[in-house]
Amino acid sequence: DQQVKQNSPSLSVQEGRISILNCDYTNSMFDYFLWYKKYPAEGPTFLISISSIKDKNEDGRFTVFLNKSAKHLSLHIVPSQPGDSAVYFCAATVQGAQKLVFGQGTRLTINP
Amino acid sequence: GAGVSQSPSNKVTEKGKDVELRCDPISGHTALYWYRQSLGQGLEFLIYFQGNSAPDKSGLPSDRFSAERTGGSVSTLTIQRTQQEDSAVYLCASSASVPAGISPLHFGNGTRLTVT
Numbered sequence: 001d002q003q004v005k006q007n008s009p010s011l012s013v014q015e016g017r018i019s020i021l022n023c024d025y026t027n028s029m030f031d032y033f034l035w036y037k038k039y040p041a042e043g044p045t046f047l048i049s050i051s052s053i054k055d056k057n058e059d060g061r062f063t064v065f066l067n068k069s070a071k072h073l074s075l076h077i078v079p080s081q082p083g084d085s086a087v088y089f090c091a092a093t094v095q096g097a098q099k100l101v102f103g104q105g106t107r108l109t110i111n112p
Numbered sequence: 113g114a115g116v117s118q119s120p121s122n123k124v125t126e127k128g129k130d131v132e133l134r135c136d137p138i139s140g141h142t143a144l145y146w147y148r149q150s151l152g153q154g155l156e157f158l159i160y161f162q163g164n165s166a167p168d169k170s171g172l173p174s175d176r177f178s179a180e181r182t183g184g185s186v187s188t189l190t191i192q193r194t195q196q197e198d199s200a201v202y203l204c205a206s207s208a209s210v211p212a213g214i215s216p217l218h219f220g221n222g223t224r225l226t227v228t
Contacts, residue, residue: 036219043116044203046217049216099145099168103154104153
């Protein structure tokens with residue numbers, strides 16, 4: 001039972017354009033969401049998060065949008081840079097719980 | 113300061129052998145997690161430690177898997193009688209406090225386990 005789904009295994013975007021990574025979840029109890037970024041041979045690193053009381057959170061070039069009714073969130077990166085090429089994981093949790101549930105990841109490639 | 117350290121970085125073992133994977137969390141981090149990533153899959157939760165106790169072992173796939181944490185620091189994940197389906201990257205993470213969502217997890221670089 002895949003509670004967090006990233007349906008696009010890969011995405012290719014031109015440098016300078018906007019990258020949009022999508023994530024869907026099925027568990028309506030989830031109320032806190034995170035994005036992690038992973039380079040090859042390294043562990044994931046925390047990127048940005050959002051609580052369900054918000055519908056948007058912004059940090060520099062990164063913005064996360066949450067649509068609770070659709071159980072959907074997205075990560076926008078603008079402008080995209082070559083260093084953004086990585087695998088991005090969406091994760092969800094219930095506040096107060098001890099574990100994160102991760103999606104399968106989306107490999108983002110930024111082309112010069 | 114040092115990040116989360118995992119050893120070995122790579123392990124190749126024969127089917128049926130036992131393996132031990134080690135994790136040194138960030139100093140002072142009370143929470144420790146083990147996840148694994150199989151080829152083409154997301155991160156699968158295995159077990160969570162708060163101090164030396166494991167309140168949530170729900171992700172351990174079988175009784176061949178066990179983990180312990182000593183001194184509120186180092187953790188060891190042991191897989192007995194390894195099978196080919198155990199091949200994956202095993203990731204350890206620690207965080208300064210709970211819950212997991214509020215205090216971001218800091219991951220190590222993982223141990224790539226290959227069972228031949």
